[in-house]
Amino acid sequence: MPLSEPAAEPQSGWRFMTDEEAGTVEAVTARIVPSEPGLPGAREAQVVRFIDRALSESSAELGAAYRTGLSELEARCQREHGVSFAALEEGVQDRVLLDIDTPPILTNPLGGEEAIAHGLRTFFAIVREHTVQGMFCDPVYGGNHEAVGWRLVGFPGAQWGYQPDQMVAGYDSTVIPVKTLADLRRERPLNDGSMPHHGSGSDT
Amino acid sequence: MSERVAAIVVGLGAAGGVIAEQLASAGVNVLAFDKGPMHSPEEFRYKHDEVRYYSRGQLVPQLSTDPVTWRPNEGTRARLLPWASGVLGNSEPLHLPPSIGPGGGTLHWGGASWRHRESDFTMRSTIIERFGHDVLTDDSTMVDWPLHYADLEPYYDRVEWELGVSGLAGNVRGDICGHGNPFEEPRQRGYPMPPLRRAAADDRFRAACLRLGMQPFQQPAAIASIPYKSLSPCESCGFCHGYLCHVNAKQSSRVTSVAAALATGNLDIRTACRIFRVNRDAAEARVTGVSYFDSEGVAHDVQSDLVVLACYALENSRLLLASEITGNGEVGRHFMTHSFGWCNAVLPEYSNPFMASLVAASVVDDFNGELVPDNDDGVIWGSVITSIPGDLQPIEAAHSLPPQVPRWGHAFKHWLSENYRRLFGIHNQIPSFPSRRHYCDLDPHVRDRFGQPALRITHDWADHDVAALRYFERVKRRICEEMGALDFWTEPLPPPYHLSTHEVGTHRMGEDPGASVVDVFGEVHECRGLYAVGGGQFPTLSGYNPTETLQALAYLSADHILGKT
Numbered sequence: 001m002p003l004s005e006p007a008a009e010p011q012s013g014w015r016f017m018t019d020e021e022a023g024t025v026e027a028v029t030a031r032i033v034p035s036e037p038g039l040p041g042a043r044e045a046q047v048v049r050f051i052d053r054a055l056s057e058s059s060a061e062l063g064a065a066y067r068t069g070l071s072e073l074e075a076r077c078q079r080e081h082g083v084s085f086a087a088l089e090e091g092v093q094d095r096v097l098l099d100i101d102t103p104p105i106l107t108n109p110l111g112g113e114e115a116i117a118h119g120l121r122t123f124f125a126i127v128r129e130h131t132v133q134g135m136f137c138d139p140v141y142g143g144n145h146e147a148v149g150w151r152l153v154g155f156p157g158a159q160w161g162y163q164p165d166q167m168v169a170g171y172d173s174t175v176i177p178v179k180t181l182a183d184l185r186r187e188r189p190l191n192d193g194s195m196p197h198h199g200s201g202s203d204t
Numbered sequence: 205m206s207e208r209v210a211a212i213v214v215g216l217g218a219a220g221g222v223i224a225e226q227l228a229s230a231g232v233n234v235l236a237f238d239k240g241p242m243h244s245p246e247e248f249r250y251k252h253d254e255v256r257y258y259s260r261g262q263l264v265p266q267l268s269t270d271p272v273t274w275r276p277n278e279g280t281r282a283r284l285l286p287w288a289s290g291v292l293g294n295s296e297p298l299h300l301p302p303s304i305g306p307g308g309g310t311l312h313w314g315g316a317s318w319r320h321r322e323s324d325f326t327m328r329s330t331i332i333e334r335f336g337h338d339v340l341t342d343d344s345t346m347v348d349w350p351l352h353y354a355d356l357e358p359y360y361d362r363v364e365w366e367l368g369v370s371g372l373a374g375n376v377r378g379d380i381c382g383h384g385n386p387f388e389e390p391r392q393r394g395y396p397m398p399p400l401r402r403a404a405a406d407d408r409f410r411a412a413c414l415r416l417g418m419q420p421f422q423q424p425a426a427i428a429s430i431p432y433k434s435l436s437p438c439e440s441c442g443f444c445h446g447y448l449c450h451v452n453a454k455q456s457s458r459v460t461s462v463a464a465a466l467a468t469g470n471l472d473i474r475t476a477c478r479i480f481r482v483n484r485d486a487a488e489a490r491v492t493g494v495s496y497f498d499s500e501g502v503a504h505d506v507q508s509d510l511v512v513l514a515c516y517a518l519e520n521s522r523l524l525l526a527s528e529i530t531g532n533g534e535v536g537r538h539f540m541t542h543s544f545g546w547c548n549a550v551l552p553e554y555s556n557p558f559m560a561s562l563v564a565a566s567v568v569d570d571f572n573g574e575l576v577p578d579n580d581d582g583v584i585w586g587s588v589i590t591s592i593p594g595d596l597q598p599i600e601a602a603h604s605l606p607p608q609v610p611r612w613g614h615a616f617k618h619w620l621s622e623n624y625r626r627l628f629g630i631h632n633q634i635p636s637f638p639s640r641r642h643y644c645d646l647d648p649h650v651r652d653r654f655g656q657p658a659l660r661i662t663h664d665w666a667d668h669d670v671a672a673l674r675y676f677e678r679v680k681r682r683i684c685e686e687m688g689a690l691d692f693w694t695e696p697l698p699p700p701y702h703l704s705t706h707e708v709g710t711h712r713m714g715e716d717p718g719a720s721v722v723d724v725f726g727e728v729h730e731c732r733g734l735y736a737v738g739g740g741q742f743p744t745l746s747g748y749n750p751t752e753t754l755q756a757l758a759y760l761s762a763d764h765i766l767g768k769t
Contacts, residue, residue, distance in 0.1 A: 031612065031613065032612040032613070032616075033612070033616070033617050034613065034614055034617065036614075039617070039618075039621065041617065058292075062292065094613065097612075101612075126292060128611060128612050129292060130292075131612075132599055132602045132603075133255055133259050133599060135598075136254065136597070136598035136599045136602070137254070137255045137599075138252070138253055138254075138255065141255055149598070150598070152617070152620070152621050153598050153601075153620050153621055153624040153625070154554075154621075154624060154625045155558055155597070155598050155624065156558070157252075158250075158252035158253075158443075159252070159441055159442070160439055160441060160450075161438075161439025161440045161441045162439075162440045162441070162442070162559040162560065164401060166556075166559065167401060167402075167403055167404055167440065167556070167559050167560060168404050169404040169405065169407070169408065169553050169554065169555065170404075170553040170554050171404065171554060171556060172554065173554065173556050173558075173625060181250050181252060181253060184249075184250055184252065185250060188249065190245055190246055190249060
């Protein structure tokens with residue numbers, strides 16, 4: 001997996017999903033971390049962008065799992081409610097997902113071939129895991145847009161370090177300016193002469 | 205025409221790095237192999253990336269290329285590590301084989317740096333003297349070590365001063381110093397560096413332990429607090445355990461031993477190469493070299509009279525077995541690991557658990573090893589208890605929720621928003637006991653893409669593991685209550701994982717070639733010139749992190765190879 005580069009993200013257009021798939025995924029993520037006035041959620045963090053990029057870089061198996069899960073979710077909503085998931089009222093969306101997530105998968109999605117066999121429940125567990133990653137990733141991955149995820153929990157992000165006066169009980173970390181990997185690359189570029197020696201050695 | 209070299213070292217982690225450096229510094233030309241890449245300055249500097257290193261386990265071998273299977277017992281078919289594999293690929297990098305690439309596990313380790321006490325070298329005798337023979341179960345293969353603390357003390361000193369450890373001594377030549385471990389064995393001198401700065405909640409932990417009558421002290425750490433040799437002082441960035449170090453504060457063999465060895469000009473490293481066989485002479489009594497696949501998958505042979513296997517207890521054992529070196533059936537046996545009994549708490553005030561390293565923390569040793577008090581739980585050997593005040597990022601926190609918090613929705617979001625900054629952790633290093641039931645071998649069905657047999661682990665948590673986890677959960681809960689915790693919860697008991705990065709024992713050392721694989725120097729009894737070093741040498745596992753003992757043994761092995769002992 002290559003290092004993520006801080007490239008500009010296209011404003012429209014998806015790397016892997018169709019517009020319709022992205023709409024459904026975004027709606028699901030918005031139930032996992034909902035939006036509220038003053039407390040942003042997965043929509044503001046653009047978690048759907050993180051997921052789209054992750055799918056474009058991951059295995060064919062994962063992409064297929066998403067496609068299958070999305071079409072099964074849509075089929076269920078059409079069958080039971082006559083409309084797509086994204087068109088449902090939030091409370092109804094929550095009931096659909098609760099129904100799918102019973103009993104909840106609390107730890108890793110099931111391994112190997114069992115994962116596919118458990119269909120929608122595993123699909124939702126994967127989307128939930130991706131949503132957590134997309135909320136709190138470095139923004140270079142496409143999610144945690146403008147660090148809204150980090151700000152939600154009070155995490156200052158990618159910091160070079162902390163000072164003794166900050167490392168005391170009760171200190172309010174939200175006064176620390178949030179930094180991302182892009183900030184770190186700008187502040188201490190490679191070849192600035194300060195790079196500690198690691199020992200040369202070449203890959204074969 | 206086969207290539208010939210003076211010495212081959214396979215794996216440049218904690219043990220391999222030390223041996224490669226000692227040989228290279230003595231003028232021996234060393235050819236070292238590592239399965240992973242030479243991590244770049246860019247990777248080191250911008251390592252603050254939880255998705256890359258925690259979610260995607262970028263440093264550790266992926267199960268898709270390095271399959272490992274597990275079963276709880278012989279009645280079950282082994283499958284790819286179920287707690288770590290899923291449609292998203294590897295997860296939970298702590299519960300997989302450790303990082304690859306020069307540096308190995310020391311690229312990402314937390315750096316908890318412990319000496320054994322004498323009882324850790326005489327676990328069997330100590331237990332039998334206290335409890336009698338009957339306390340060990342029928343399947344037990346517990347033995348004493350073939351050396352004592354006094355034999356290893358000069359080598360512990362070398363690890364601490366040649367590689368670098370920060371801390372405060374507890375016992376210098378019999379003088380109890382007051383700020384270090386009151387239970388440690390006498391040492392000839394203190395540490396070369398003072399202790400690290402700790403994250404905020406650690407003081408609350410210390411105060412609570414003191415009120416409970418315990419004797420907390422700061423854990424010795426393989427992390428620099430001041431400039432020391434090739435190390436620069438820690439900046440307390442909080443992306444520590446599981447991550448590369450951006451300032452070379454973390455004592456990784458990559459920046460200590462490997463860098464020093466490369467500077468001699470006598471070390472040649474081939475990365476992205478995997479050894480698949482150890483070769484022997486016709487009588488199968490002497491090593492003659494190794495065979496490996498290069499990064500294109502092309503097989504090569506290299507000849508040498510000296511081969512050091514240092515690619516982790518498990519991979520060492522797999523390679524020995526794949527080479528039909530069985531140690532009279534001992535190779536792969538006596539598999540041991542740690543359970544951590546990971547607990548979390550919410551504190552009344554901000555703890556800011558993302559500041560500082562995991563290992564910059566206080567510990568309580570009052571219940572370790574034979575110090576565990578008489579109890580009704582059947583616990584006959586204890587463990588250190590460690591505060592975890594730092595090194596916690598949000599994605600990992602979202603994986604460690606209390607059982608009553610929903611995993612999605614408004615309540616999930618609010619809980620994280622309100623409590624992330626108040627989190628605190630506390631855990632143990634509970635050792636499993638060696639047993640006939642627990643071992644690793646070659647999976648009869650699963651192969652990697654080169655056709656090499658996968659490692660198969662047969663292990664389940666035993667009664668003593670469960671008893672110790674329950675006993676220590678009560679102790680940790682009491683400490684957290686005394687700290688004023690608003691909530692306290694623990695990981696599932698017994699844990700769903702069976703790898704901890706502290707696997708040991710699977711090519712045990714001993715004096716009797718009929719009952720061990722290597723001697724005290726790590727030389728394989730049945731194959732002269734072949735060494736298998738690292739945690740695999742340990743006859744038993746202690747209630748401490750194993751790495752400093754492993755590094756000390758590596759210095760001992762190097763001295764032996766160079767004819768100094």
